[in-house]
Amino acid sequence: MDGKFFKNIEFAKKLALKEEVTYAKGQVVSKTLVQTDNVSITLFSFDKGEEISAHSAPGDALVYVMEGEVTITIGDNAPEVVTEGNFIVMPANISHALEATEKFKMMLIVVKG
Helix, strand or coil: CCCCCECCCCCCCCCCHHHCCCCCCCCEEEEEEEECCCEEEEEEEECCCCEEEEECCCCEEEEEEEEEEEEEEECCCCCEEEECCCEEEECCCCCEEEECCCCEEEEEEEECC
């Protein structure tokens, strides 16, 4: 069974999102689930100490932490520690950075107009 928008994932089967991406020592691992002109959904796993340096995105980006903990800095705001089960939204075109204070997994949803 093939879908129109989702990829790299089984259809018509109950799945655990955090099991769909695995950890790799000293790396950031990603798995794209949706990639269209207006929406992207990607799963990530970060080993402890891995980071994504300051950058911006053309759409609003929601980070949902599925496991572990990350420190996220958005614009000039104080860093936020985001833990399992919580999420944060990073506004379009505003600089943001992520640092894995411990191993963590996240789902990133980016929406553009």
